[in-house]
């Protein structure tokens with residue numbers, strides 16, 4: 001692993017939002033392979049690696065990816081059922097609160113990971129705005145984080161909102177990422193990691209006020225906010241801002257806990273894999289997602305410990321995980337290998353995979369959530 005710079009104050013960077021130059025490296029994962037390119041299984045590498053660091057701007061409080069030398073082409077993964085269910089819930093709550101008026105127009109800034117709300121919003125009687133047309137409702141569901149220039153991205157969305165219209169923005173909460181030690185959410189192509197505190201400032205720059213927020217359990221903490229050009233915040237906004245203030249969410253001490261989480265995860269995974277190896281268990285993985293790439297790279301896991309990883313996306317079969325020699329197989333190949341242990345690399349899929357692949361457990365196999373393997377001696381008290 002390359003030199004780690006966590007905790008260092010770095011002043012040669014420029015904030016993606018406010019262009020401020022002072023801030024702190026709060027998470028440094030060293031050199032990592034690009035997580036968007038899955039090489040063919042017979043390509044022996046070595047895969048190019050890039051430094052992966054999170055920087056917290058001390059001026060505007062936006063947590064962000066330091067640099068991205070790649071032009072990441074986001075893989076279109078299979079939409080998890082949890083994401084689909086949450087979008088139904090979210091659109092329902094927004095509609096109940098009166099933000100979706102039939103006969104008005106909607107525009108969406110999509111995420112490369114899927115999860116469009118357009119069909120659900122269409123069912124509420126809204127129609128799609130033309131490409132160059134402003135819209136009464138502008139939706140961005142996990143899209144904004146994928147934009148390198150955050151100032152330009154928020155300005156574009158704000159400009160798209162018609163007079164009297166609303167911007168609906170859904171994001172994975174930074175406090176959830178820190179609280180749950182989800183350090184491997186940091187990845188190339190994901191340029192920003194939001195707190196409501198940072199977003200309030202971000203939206204104020206383009207003349208918008210956050211009016212209300214809804215919280216969801218998705219990914220351990222997802223927030224949907226509604227922002228408009230007028231009006232004032234309701235109790236849900238002031239409450240969440242108060243909670244974030246207590247945590248000191250804009251401070252490097254708090255966000256920097258992610259570094260301890262990363263060490264604890266790598267340590268815990270290595271210890272567990274060593275145990276399984278000495279017990280003679282066949283261990284396969286499930287979920288060849290980009291999040292898993294950083295986890296395996298951080299822990300330095302090889303095929304000798306984790307024989308293969310299954311994934312529902314057929315495009316990945318016959319390929320291997322970047323930065324490792326671990327091949328990617330189909331779920332049915334996983335089942336027929338009769339693994340004693342299946343390491344689930346995407347915690348939010350547990351319910352889904354157990355239901356989809358009942359044979360694993362019927363054959364005496366056990367699903368293990370990778371998030372449960374955090375080394376106890378390194379567990380971060382929060």
Ligand SMILES: [Zn+2]
Nearest residue numbers: 015018057060
């Ligand atoms: Zn900034």
